[in-house]
Amino acid sequence: MxxxxxxxxxxxxxxxxxxxxxxxxxxxxxxxxxxxxxxxxxxxxxxxxxxxxxxxxxxxxxxxxxxxxxxxxxxxxxxxxxxxxxxxxxxxxxxxxxxxxxxxxxxxxxxxxxxxxxxxxxxxxxxxxxxxxxxxxxxxxxxxxxxxxxxxxxxxxxxxxxxxxxxxxxxxxxxxxxxxxxxxxxxxxxxxxxxxxxxxxxxxxxxxxxxxxxxxxxxxxxxKEYTRQNILRIGFADSKKAENSVNLLEEAHILPAISVREGSIFADAGDNRQTFEQVNKLLLEKQVPFEAIEIVQPSLEDVFMKLTYATGGISNGDN
Ligand SMILES: Nc1ncnc2c1ncn2[C@@H]1O[C@H](COP(=O)(O)OP(=O)(O)OP(=O)(O)O)[C@@H](O)[C@H]1O
Ligand SMILES: [Mg+2]
CATH class of the missing domain: 3.40.50.300 (P-loop containing nucleotide triphosphate hydrolases)
Structure with missing residues (x-):
């Protein structure tokens, strides 16, 4: 029962x-x-x-x-x-x-x-x-x-x-x-x-x-499957700079499911270091004004983003 x-x-x-x-x-x-x-x-x-x-x-x-x-x-x-x-x-x-x-x-x-x-x-x-x-x-x-x-x-x-x-x-x-x-x-x-x-x-x-x-x-x-997946964070001085860089990253097709919040771009990093290096290279080549790039543990919002994308995309990850 x-x-x-x-x-x-x-x-x-x-x-x-x-x-x-x-x-x-x-x-x-x-x-x-x-x-x-x-x-x-x-x-x-x-x-x-x-x-x-x-x-x-x-x-x-x-x-x-x-x-x-x-x-x-x-x-x-x-x-x-x-x-x-x-x-x-x-x-x-x-x-x-x-x-x-x-x-x-x-x-x-x-x-x-x-x-x-x-x-x-x-x-x-x-x-x-x-x-x-x-x-x-x-x-x-x-x-x-x-x-x-x-x-x-x-x-x-x-x-x-x-x-x-x-x-x-x-x-x-x-x-x-x-x-x-x-x-x-x-x-x-x-x-x-x-x-x-x-x-x-x-x-x-x-x-x-x-x-x-x-x-x-x-x-x-x-x-745990959702939480194990690492997240790539690219930090900017302000939200505007972050938003301006989204297009470039989307067009490069390296990162799936990109979202922006609190002056940073977040995306699924997969398991490999290769993604990190590819993105880093692209940002430097295109002279994107980012301040930090790092792999972080997913937050609840990242899991939501993943789930909402998986179920047909009802949000862009911002709560
Ligand atoms: N008695 C009520 N009358 C009218 N609206 C209500 C009432 N109780 C809750 N709400 C609204 O219903 C929605 C859900 O609220 P609820 O308190 O159930 O959320 P919650 O998940 O418990 O949030 P929290 O994590 O802040 O405790 C909110 O928009 C809230 O404003
Ligand atoms: Mg409550």
């Missing part, structure tokens, strides 16, 4: 914004699924629908085999959601927060005690028990927030940008916890992120979305 199946989902807000535009995707039970997309792609809109906060305009959502619109109350008993805003009560202690949550979900006392101590252990929260919650760092607060949401033992846990604003150390600690949720508690994790690397490192399946619909969905291995 699938954890979530979404078929041609549309969400149109009253102001006319179509946040989801015939989005379809499938989430398997027990996997970490990442929804990757830039600001405004529709990630939070989708989470709000899946957690029964908003109603879809059109389309069908099936969760754990049941129709979301027909049985929202049942769906609510099977899920938990950690939103971008931390929802812990800073006036209570860590333990009080956990106990409060267990009462909210009517977890029987003895079972709650067992779960809470196992979650504190799994999430590495023991060392913080003696401090007040208000003194915790943002990362630890978020960790506690997730632990609290696990007290009800949800079948599916939704995490809306769980690592936004974190440094790389806290982010890696969070990845470890998300994996533990999947492995130790067998919970399906559905998360959203802006970060290519995060989706790549963490997920079993990734769906890349933009402007309300999916561009690609597949294993993180598949995503």
């Amino acid at each position: 699938l954890a979530i199946e979404i078929d041609k989902l549309v969400k149109q807000y009253k102001n006319g914004v179509r946040a989801l535009d015939e989005l379809s995707l499938k989430v398997k039970c027990g996997e970490i699924f990442s929804l990757l997309g830039p600001n405004g792609a529709g990630k939070s809109s989708l989470i709000n629908i899946l957690t029964t906060l908003y109603k879809p305009s059109f389309g069908k959502v099936t969760m754990l085999g049941k129709d979301l619109c027909r049985e929202p109350a049942w769906v609510r008993t099977q899920i938990a959601c950690v939103s971008q805003r931390v929802s812990i009560d800073e006036h209570l202690s860590l333990m009080e927060n956990m106990i409060f949550q267990s009462r909210l979900y009517k977890v029987e006392k003895a079972a709650a005690r067992k779960r809470i101590s196992s979650l504190i252990d799994s999430f590495g929260l023991e060392q913080y028990l003696k401090y007040t919650v208000a003194s915790y760092s943002g990362g630890v607060k978020r960790r506690l927030d997730i632990a609290m949401n696990m007290v009800s033992m949800p079948k599916i846990l939704f995490l809306d940008e769980p690592t936004v604003g974190m440094d790389i150390v806290s982010r890696k600690a969070m990845w470890k916890i998300v994996r533990k949720i999947r492995d130790d508690f067998e919970t399906t994790v559905f998360l959203t992120t802006h970060y290519l690397e995060e989706a790549d490192q963490l997920s079993d399946t990734v769906c890349i979305m933009k402007e309300g619909h999916e561009l690609a969905q597949g294993t993180s291995e598949k995503l």
Whole structure:
């Protein structure tokens, strides 16, 4: 059985914004699924629908085999959601927060005690028990927030940008916890992120979305194919100079799928050094006023560019 199946989902807000535009995707039970997309792609809109906060305009959502619109109350008993805003009560202690949550979900006392101590252990929260919650760092607060949401033992846990604003150390600690949720508690994790690397490192399946619909969905291995491909960056003093040089490069037919942003030209570098040398030679011969030429790791935008070209070219890579 699938954890979530979404078929041609549309969400149109009253102001006319179509946040989801015939989005379809499938989430398997027990996997970490990442929804990757830039600001405004529709990630939070989708989470709000899946957690029964908003109603879809059109389309069908099936969760754990049941129709979301027909049985929202049942769906609510099977899920938990950690939103971008931390929802812990800073006036209570860590333990009080956990106990409060267990009462909210009517977890029987003895079972709650067992779960809470196992979650504190799994999430590495023991060392913080003696401090007040208000003194915790943002990362630890978020960790506690997730632990609290696990007290009800949800079948599916939704995490809306769980690592936004974190440094790389806290982010890696969070990845470890998300994996533990999947492995130790067998919970399906559905998360959203802006970060290519995060989706790549963490997920079993990734769906890349933009402007309300999916561009690609597949294993993180598949995503790696896009991220492995190096990108050639040619830097200019300003955007105008960069734009003026695009024609010349296009006419030379060395680089496929060229895009311009922030005063640089970006293009697929392939695997070989030959492309780099050919382009470098051409720029020097034609006295193009470039300031830098280098091979860089692809960004999310480069992957979007590649995908939008592959699916018929709906954009030039600028978001
Ligand atoms: N309640 C609402 N009413 C009207 N428009 C909305 C509402 N919520 C979101 N939108 C619009 O829908 C689009 C998608 O927004 P959404 O918040 O779902 O994107 P997101 O992918 O979560 O972005 P971010 O990465 O910034 O969190 C945006 O254009 C946004 O302005
Ligand atoms: Mg959002």
